[in-house]
Amino acid sequence: MVYSPPLLPLLIVAGAAVIAFLGDALRIGKIMPWWGGGAAIAAAISIMVEKLTLGDFLYWNSSATLLGVYLSLATAAGLTFVAFHPLPRKLSGSFTGLLLTALTGSLMLVGGQNLLFLFVGLELQVLPFFALLAWPGSGRGALEAAFKYALLAALASAQFAIGIALIYLGDGSLAVIPPFSGMAGTIYGLIGVLALLAALSFEIAAAPFHAWVADIYQGAPAPMLIFLSGVGKVAVMGALITLVSATPRLQLPVAVIAAASILIGNLLAYRAGHLRRMLGHSAIAHAGYFLAALAAGPVGTIAASAYALVYGIMSVGTFMGLSSLPENSVAIPWTVLRARQPVLAGLLGVTLLSLAGMPPSIGFFAKLFVIIVDIHGQILWLALLVAFGSAFSFVYYLSALWKPATLSNPDRLLCRRGWEGFAALGILMLALGWVLVPYGMG
Amino acid sequence: MTLELALVIAALLFLAGIALILLRRSLIFLLLGMELLFNAAMVIALVGGARWHSSTGQVLVIFIMALSGAALALTLALLLRVKQELGGDTVDVLCHLREEADE
């Protein structure tokens, strides 16, 4: 197996994962999160360095690099943040190992150009979460969530497998590099691509396949959700970008799924009583906005990758904020949170506003790009739907912001010294992120 | 001719798997249904390999077999934990997470 540069980031992360697993055995589990963080950052740097080398399996174009770097940095940040959280305290070595495996899978998904590569990446990225969601000591809800996720993810990967097989049947090659001949071929190729689309849109909780997301968000422990929504979903979005940019004919079904997601996501979130369920349903809507960008043709992929990046940052910020709250809190106890964790409360407030699309935040700029791209792609009705969706989203985001909730005993609120730094970084990123955009886009 | 016949078999396998998942109450059968879906994928992959006279089909089958095994192994482990903690292995056990507003 000749060493080829594009594989470097994967090698780094996979190697680190193996060592992390050994860490628990050698009772040096405590430092493993830091070790994992360092490995992720090394991967990010390597991706930056390898920026434009082309490989037959990996094609690090601009959007893949952007997302790849983001995934690594997000995992690094998540790991160092969770290091202070009591939940993974016992098995932190295997915890880090699992996360690094998930990161490997994500990088493969984002950069993959070969269907088989994508399939392996998807499995690598999904399987660790079966275990992570049901982490020992996180209650029965988490277990139920994990099992539901496991079963439905398995169903989705089965669809993915069928899709790959059909495409292979249709045009004989597993490569995804355009022109993806599968489309021109027989009916099998078409059904295969649609199966792929179905599987991936299950992963990002788009409309017809959205049923699972509310329960998992409600049940799963908050630190795990940082990675599920912040890293897992963004990786699948990267895969979708490569898939749709390779097959232009997918734009119509993507547009339909986008519209369905926005409508269903907003409507469900409107009535969701529980905070976590509301966040789950709003994730459906955000998947819809991402797909709306994707449905707008070649220009759309840039906007889609920007939206994926922004969505990732926002969900990481949200769940970092929520991880200090006790598990079954139905709403955010603002007064207590502001008293004990002012900066974290600020982060949570800014992320909610950014999720809703309040102008100074990058959430708004992401949605603005989506609207620009949609109108440029002549899909006016989708742009209007995005606009009305984000306007409507103010209802449930701001009622979450304004609903007065009381916490029975304030000391159940977790507050760790390291978190203030993360929160401050998060606020800066979200509120003034758009100032940095010119340099990133350049 | 054999191509269409094999595809019909794969389709049947797929439908059987879906039926198993949707109709049966016990979680074990859900996993069985999942396994059938993966088998359907393998059949299609084999047919593809045969049609294009290349070994990629078989490589694909091996990969699907490996990954399906991994996925189901973990799901089985979770199933044991569910049986222990939630006290049953039917689908209705898993109903704690839902929209409260319904009641």
Next chain:
Amino acid sequence: MNLGSVFILLPWLAAPWLATRRTGGHCFAMAVALVELVLALVLRLAPGMLHDTSHALFIPMLGALWTLHDGLLGGTLAVLTALLLPISLAFAWRLPEFRALALAALVMEGALFGLFLADNVLMFYIFYEILALAGAFLILRTGHKSRTAALLFLLYTVVGSLLFLVALVGVYVLHGAQTGVYDFSVLILADTRIPATAGLWMFLGMVAGLAVKMPLFPLHSWASSSYGAAAPAGSIFLSGAAVTAGAYGLIHFAMPMLPQAALQFAPVGITLGAIGTLYGAFLALNADNLRHFAAYASVSHMNLAGLGLFALQAQAMRGGIFLLIAHGLVSAGLFGVVAVMEARGLTGEWAGLGGLFRRAPRLGAWMLFFFLAGMGLPGLANFPGEFLSLAGAFQVLPWAAGLATLGILAGVIYFLRIYERVMLGPLNAVLPDALADLRQGEWLLFWVLGLLTLWMGLDPQTVLAHLGTLLSAHGSEALGGGGHGV
């Protein structure tokens, strides 16, 4: 960091600092407000200050966001906003929730100044949204602290402004397609050739976004619940200053960008304004308490201003803007009277009032003064604006302007009926007997507002002459010089 940026960012820097101080933010907030007033006057009277419009924050696709330019209209409205803030704070001096009100008002003021000085339409939109959010917080944190009213206010504005955004992006994309230059600055966007039908739809989107703030008739339902829920001192700022944002956006951005569509929309706009004027008047007549009454009076006047603006005729346009400024003062007076009465423990419900003149003659006198100004008595602030708007609109669409002229008659009916219910007649037994008349501070406030109203009524020429050419060069030549003839 030129004067304009300081002018916008000062309130935004003051707000968080005010939030951290536990008690006694009063003097600090008032000091910042007065500094802002001085800055606004300097900017307005010495227009050359902003010649080095800083082209900061250049984003490739969106153009230079932070380009500031001080137009005459924007400067005048900025002075009005800067004037209303200290007045609003003064009326709220003894409120328990003063700090929350000051915080929200400062953020709103910063957003308004940014809005008036912004040259980039996207920056205008961003400030417009921040204004909406800060307004929602004001409604939430003061007065009845009702969430529904705050949410209704925010939703109306957000849905409307997103329609404005979609229309704006439509123009932006069309311009990009025609000239290859993708930039949001209004000067560049102004000369895109837009097909008629698409232009009309886009203009409707923009009007929906902007006219919702200036409550034009069909989009006005938020006004009574928001002004009713917020503390009257807060409503001064909400109904006086925040309302000018919509009208400014209409004149400075929407009409220059889509001049043909503006001409086609003129008759519809005039009709809506006329219906709104009468509708607001009749609702004020049937208001169930003083706050709703003041809210509907404000809606009625703003619809008349809307009528003037949409007529696209020289007299009507200037009359509309003048009425906008005059309405700021008069509604400050109206809500100020309500604030003073609520400071004395009167709820504002009709059962609790009656014959107040005997106990508080000075308050009664000032209330009558502002009611007369509200009625459009010649010699007070509203009259020049109303008369010019109606005279101009009459030349464009006579029957609609005629309908709106009935608003003058309706004004008398509802204002005097409410005045009689509150002030005249036998002394109401329910009134608390220790009812003090105006204190020195309030009396001085009313004198400031009164003198300004009188000055604007008797010598409107100083304001009218300086409104200068409103539509950008492109807009006016497309409209044939001021729309329907001078």
Next chain:
Amino acid sequence: MSEWLWLIPGFPLLGALLNALFGGRCSPRGMGRMAATMPFLSTLVVLALWSTHGRDPHLHDRVWTWIAVGRFHADIAFQVDQVTLIMISIAAFVGFLIHLFSQQFMAGDYGERRYYFYLNLFVGGMLVLTMADNLLLLYLGWEAVGLCSYALVAHWYRKPENAWAGRKAFVVTRIGDTALALAIFMLFAEYHTLNDQQLFVAVATHPDVLVLTIAGALTLIGAIAKSAQFPLHIWLPDSMAGPSTVSALIHAATMVTAGVYLCIRLYPVFAAVPGMLWVIGLSGAFTAFYAASCAIAQVDIKRVLAYSTISQLGYMFLGVGIGAPSLGLFHLLVHACFKALLFMSAGVVISVYNEDHDIRHMGGLKAQQPFLRWVFLAGIFALAAVPVVSASFYSKDAIIATAFMVPGGKLLWALALLGAVLTAAYAFRLYFLIFEGPVTPGEPYRMGWGMKIPLALLAAASIGMGWLQFPPGWSGPDLWLPWLAPVLGMPPMPSGAVNVFLQITGSVATLLGIGIGIKAAQWERRGHGFSRLAFLSGAWFFDAAFLRVFPPAVYAFARFLDRGVERTGFRWAFLGGLRDGFGVGSQLLGIGENGLLSRYASGMVLGLLILLVFAWGWM
């Protein structure tokens, strides 16, 4: 001389300003004196104007530009010509007399300072109205006097009916203001100018009959509302709730004549439209007859005078209608003097009988108040137009006579003559009921010199003013008509036998009226006088009908709009509908999420099938 015309309205406005600023700090008495000096100074300036420019006054004084946007140009500019000189003389001089009279009459009242503030503001407003050189400034004065009338009628605000009467006055006059505003818009839209002279030139050059008819009609409605003519007269009888001095100034001498002044000022606009003048004449004549018929059946002393004012204004409109605006102006001048006198004396009579307005409870006051009786009698003579002796014989009978000469004027002449009979009747009925007959004692009321001088001056004027203009054929001073001819033109003069016949019928009508009046007083005292006729005392039930129809309709419409359109339409249907729609939508979608795993799986499969439809679509 012409650059300080602004002093005339300036003094009273300055008085009002001083009152507002320093009112709190000095005693009401001092404030009253300061208030009285202001119209006195204006009167001095007017006298100076008479002395220097009496012969042919054409002065113009532009103070500052009020509103100037494109061709919509209105300055604060004052002009004085013959008509304006007369009007400002009345407003300033009669205003001063009433200020003097109020010093003692209103002493010790609970709102004295507020009273003087509005009185000064009123005189200022009236002067601005009459001296305005453009329609916009006229509109300013018009509304200012409307406001002061509201405030002064509702002066004793503690009784709700007084406050209501003030509001009724302001609302009805505001109907006229709206009509006037519409007329100004139309004239501006058509001729693009607000200045009077430019307007007349433009109307003369290209008269557009349709625009001028509508604008003329609207201006007429404005004048009718302000001068309380027939359909819109209902506010004047109720506004007697204010103090008598207010009635004297506002509802006799100055404000109500503003409508007549407007018609005289815009005479060329009316003349340009063929039938318009006759309509004005008809409305004047009918109102004269109608109001006189109502006056004869009233029992409240001030309501008799109120209806009498409406009737006399009818005559002035008749004067303008038959093409003799100078005669109308003459009657306006005479009427101002004797009606102010009558109202002020009525005020004294009411305070003598401590606030009892009903004339049936009065009688034989001549013994107790001799001075008041003679002064009141002079006023009654002028009101009834007693031949030769009284002033209005020269003005009112001249109008009636000229009405006969005008084409189509026979109907107007008949109505006016009938009105003259009724006028003489109710005048003398009033006099005999109050001053003659069995004595009912009242409180002793000593009138100071401040009250006696105004009454004496006005009594002299109501007798002697008529001698300015003798009827045609009589050898005597013929000053009035030639003096006004350059501005208002000469009216058609009857001559020869017809002239003699008209004068005789006029005098006979008056004497007949006096006889009826005396008889009516005796019937009244015996208990079955005209006041029992409900139809007449209720002013033909117009007032009741108007009040039963319009206000309830307006309030009902407001309630409908509020409850129907706002609450159910917008809030319940639109917003509520949206909210419930979203609720139901989310409930429907919630079915797919009841926690059951197999339900989720079926959702996914369904999704896959939907996607496959696209494959079928692409084939």
